[in-house]
Amino acid sequence: MNLTIIVGSSRPCGVSARVVALVRRHLGEEVAVDDIWLKDYRIDYCDADNACADQDCQVQDDVGQLVARLDRADAVLYLPVMHAYGTNSRFQAFLERVGYGFLRPRERPLRDKLAAIAVVGRRYGHTAVFSQVALNVLLNKMILVGSGFPPCFQTQLAHDPEAEQALRETLDRLCEHHCRLNPPALATGKPERILRPIQFQKG
Known part of the structure; x- marks a missing residue:
């Protein structure tokens, strides 16, 4: 499985970096991890001209570069930072550009990719940010995977065992669902069909 992490933080050595390290440590070498730090990219604000409905x-x-990297992934982990009870402005711009306009005329190329969310913030508002990103995931017709409790990391804690456990379980669920959606090939070399073809009556 190829996992891409979208990191909203502007701090290369902050809590988000610890979360990325935790992901790599937990998944080991079995999963290829590609972390995208939005701070390294130019993301302009959506101009809301609505022209993207047709072109x-x-x-x-x-x-465009970001979407190309996401397109190569099997699963995406969104890692926004909470500012003023919402996502930080760079992550918000990313959601608007990718979730609203850029992918719409392209018929949602992230459709059916697995997605999960972890939120970094001080204390309050994590679930509001989680919900916002979840709606964006659904807008892009992706498959949202969770573990019961959202991984919400509190920045004032040196260690956040509960959030770390929730993240580990979420990562395990991503791997589990990836295996279910991509069963191993049979002896014939052809993948097993999960859905039977629909037979229409002639008339």
């Missing part, structure tokens, strides 16, 4: 977005920035 590719005309805003010239790095969102």
Whole structure:
């Protein structure tokens, strides 16, 4: 499985970096992890001209590069940072550009990719941010995977065992669902069919 992490933090050595390290440590070498730090890309604000209903977005920035990296992933872990009870502005711009305009004329190319969410913030508002990103995941017709409790990391804690456990269980669920959606090939070399073809009556 190829997992891409979208990191909203502007701090290369903060809590988000610890979360990325935890992901790599937990998954080991069995999963290829690609972490995208939004701070390294130019992401302009959506101009809301609604022209993307019929044609590719005309805003010239790095969102196309980001989407290309996401397109190569089997699963995506969204890792926003909470600012003022919402996502930080760079992550918000990313959600608007990717979730609203950029992917719409392309018929949602992230459709059916697995997605999970972990939120980094001080103390209050984690679940509001989680819900916002979850709606964006559903807008792009992705498959949202969770473990019961959302991984919400509190920045004032040196260690957050509960959040770490929730993240580990979420990662395990991502791997589990990836295996279910991609069963091993049979002896014939052809993948096993999960759904039977629909037979229509002639008439």
